[in-house]
Amino acid sequence: MSGNPGANAKLSPSAFEVIARLAKSESGISLTPAKTTMVQSRLRGRVRALGYADFDQYATFVDSESGGGLEERREMISALTTNVTHFFREPHHFEMLRDKALPILREKARAGGRVRIWSAGCSSGQEPYSIAMTILEHAPDLAQKDVLILASDIDRQILDKAKTGIYSEQQITGIPEPLMKKYLYKSGSGFDQQYEIDPALKKLVRFRELNLLRDWPMTGGFDVVFCRNVVIYFDAPTQAALWPRFRKILAPDAMLFLGHSERISDCAHPLFKSIGLTAYHPAA
Ligand SMILES: C[S@@+](CC[C@H](N)C(=O)[O-])C[C@H]1O[C@@H](n2cnc3c(N)ncnc32)[C@H](O)[C@@H]1O
Known part of the structure; x- marks a missing residue:
């Protein structure tokens, strides 16, 4: 050296x-x-x-x-890796989660079923915590049932940051004011002002290191998968190899959300049907 x-x-x-x-x-x-x-x-x-x-x-x-x-x-x-993210990014997916997925998932949980949501490529945690906020705000009873948000990323360092649930003033933009008051605690002051995620939200999220290219240890049955602004960095064959794997781990009525400039490639289209902007159901 x-x-x-x-x-x-x-x-x-x-x-x-x-x-x-x-x-x-x-x-x-x-x-x-x-x-x-x-x-x-x-x-x-x-x-x-x-x-x-x-x-x-x-x-x-x-x-x-x-x-x-x-x-x-x-x-x-x-x-x-590019770790850019923010709370409630591409808000239409959180609206679909609130209006379309949560009512069904509430019923499922009430009937004793497991509810599993995956934020694949979660970066510093804003995406899974936004999911957790949506659940606590719009389906608080669900939070008392068997519900978990798996939040995974390839980048161990960014996961360490995500686990702390501590954000700067700049990083909390995107959170509506009432939710900010309810689910974030201020600590420090002046330039050191920071905001920490409520433990009730943290309780819903499990952070794990997971490389999308390697084996996935989960058995399946995911009700909602957010894999947004991740595959955009992969070439077409790498993306194409992922779609059947996502199809396999989704529950029959599940939702898959992709990022704004991502689309399921033509060859994998029979596996999914579009249900909105970069939102998909598995095809029957
Ligand atoms: C731009 S961020 C997206 C964060 C969030 N999903 C969003 O939309 O705001 C992309 C994330 O994908 C992760 N990533 C890149 N390649 C990956 C791989 N092979 N497996 C798992 N995560 C990966 C990066 O570490 C990064 O944190």
């Missing part, structure tokens, strides 16, 4: 190729050479932290199967 950390090093095409290949195989994230500057800026901190002189040394290290290379791949993926 060199003692000359690569503060000004440039990402060479060959190092980019290694990083892009690993990003694809480890996480599904597809990086074209047009993303070189982004990759360079997101990974510069890793090159520096490891004391490498340039990205070529870093690429050789992260590509190795031993001596910490495998562990570094996690750090690399964490640095490369």
Whole structure:
């Protein structure tokens, strides 16, 4: 290792190729050479932290199967993932959850059934906590039954943040004022002002590390799945391989919500029917 950390090093095409290949195989994230500057800026901190002189040394290290290379791949993926999210993002899905899904799920839970919701690619937690708020606000009795929100992500660091349920003033935009008053506690003051999620919401959410490309340990029967603004970073074949897997873990009348610029690819369309904007039921 060199003692000359690569503060000004440039990402060479060959190092980019290694990083892009690993990003694809480890996480599904597809990086074209047009993303070189982004990759360079997101990974510069890793090159520096490891004391490498340039990205070529870093690429050789992260590509190795031993001596910490495998562990570094996690750090690399964490640095490369885009974690942008906010509370009640794409609000029409929360309206569908409230108006279409929750009335049915209430009945199911009252009859002794399990209710399972999955936020796949949950980032820092705003999505699963928005789901939990919708449940507590519009179907509080459901919260007393067998209901769980699985919130998963590939990025361990962002999950640690999600689990704390602590957000800055800027991060809580999107939460309607009455819900803010009801489900968030202020802590600190001035520039240190923070907001913490009510334990009653946290109780409904289970955070787990899960790579969508690998095996899913869950057996199925999900009533609602939010997988929004995640597959947009995958190429078409990687997306196409996911749709049948989602179909398999959905309960018969379940809902699947995707992000605003995501669509189920044509080849998988017979498996789903559209029920609204980027919202799907499994086809019979
Ligand atoms: C832009 S955020 C979306 C957050 C939230 N779903 C939303 O719509 O606001 C995308 C998330 O997908 C996660 N992600 C990327 N590749 C993944 C994979 N292969 N398996 C699981 N999560 C992944 C990233 O770590 C990131 O937190």
